[in-house]
Amino acid sequence: MRATLEAGGKEARAQLPLLLACSFAASFAQSMMNIALPQVADEFGVTLSTANWLVTGYMVVAATSIALAAFLLRRLGLRTVFFIGCGALALGSGLALFAPNFWVLLAGRLVQAVCTGLFYSAVTSFIMANSDPARRGTHLALNSGTVxxxxxxxxxxxxxxxxxxxxxxxxxxxxxLAVLLLAVGFFRLREVGPRGTGAVDPLSVVLGLGALVYGLGEVFRDPLPSLAVLAAGVAVLGLFAWRQLVLKDPLLNLRLLGNLGFAVGELLVMLGMMASFSLSILLPLYYEGALGFSAFLAGALLAGPVLANALSDVVGGRLLDRWGIWPLVPCGFALTALGLAVVALAAGRPLLALVVLASAVAYVGLGLVVAPSKTTALSQLPPSLYAHASSINSAFIQIASAIGSSLFVGVLSADVLAGTSRGLARAAAYDAGFAHTMEIAIGIAAASLLVSLAYAYRLRRRRG
Structure with a gap:
């Protein structure tokens, strides 16, 4: 199907607003518990790391359902996948709404996550298949801005x-939101593009989910995990990757990572999303734990920087269409590292306005990184592979978010427990733990800057 969103594709254009609303609902559900982790930990008497499974477990299931999305889109079509996603959001939300304990709440979140995984992959695949190459960056950035x-x-x-x-x-x-989307989609959503065939390997689903839960959750639950747990997690992940390489119809076509331009671009997307999602968890924990703010005030302080990220997503897409990746993405990582460094220096001092401003700078930098890196990575492949590449991209984003969340919340939780056991006040322990996580984040941003410089410069030279 070559009718594009710009010209001739009336059916495609009619679907875009509804699909963007799906992206909004998916991202809203994904991040809604970030602000509530301290309250959940206190209510159910669990550690912060355990409460964080409401976030990390969500990412794991989302990553697995993203991997399934390419198969489901080929086999069932966009309309059926839409209804499955909305149904999962409604069912999971209803289960969590009446949850009497932590484990029922967690189950509801895991069901919700199916929606996020399916919607993220479906919307990206739709845009890649129906956008003119000259405007693809803008459309993907519009979707990123909606998220x-x-x-x-x-x-x-x-x-x-x-x-x-x-x-x-x-x-x-x-x-x-789920009920509203179901009602609108029932009357407005139509199939756009042909269906395909194929089979799904159930063992890959089990291995993928099990590997991520075991390899991420257990390793990062403790900041210093045992080498045996780390080795086991890596081994299971390796087995999953091997199966994808030998299967005729894999869940994730990991052979695409043999394209260096695509692989490095995906790495930059993962690094950017790791920083972005982790910051969206750490800042509320700092505001609530160290400064004693309410959940509403913590969320309000986070809203401005994240909105700045949404705007810079759109701007980044337009700049990419006009100038290309050089020097856009390296400048984005430089802004991120600068913003994180200022946050680290200002935290623990009576400089709240500076913390908010510096976090906004970091988020603006990330907006110049994620959408342009994603578009550049996907553009390294032929259109026939966009569905597979989109699934890899969306799955890797969730994996990166899970890694970042587990790592940083694990470090913060361990520091808080260690600090309070030494007699520190809870607020002081949160303050020290937050500073520790910022040091790690700055190191990751600096390393990402070096990788992006080499990648962007290489692409610039190759294109002359």
């Missing part, structure tokens, strides 16, 4: 609901 807008609105709205009505009421919001 970022959901991430920005979610902590404010969730904080307000959590502060005013309690934890249960949080899940009425995504439930209402």
């Amino acid at each position: 970022a807008a959901g991430l920005a609105v979610s902590p404010v709205v969730s904080g307000l609901v959590l502060t005013g009505f309690g934890r249960h009421a949080l899940f009425a919001l995504p439930l209402a």
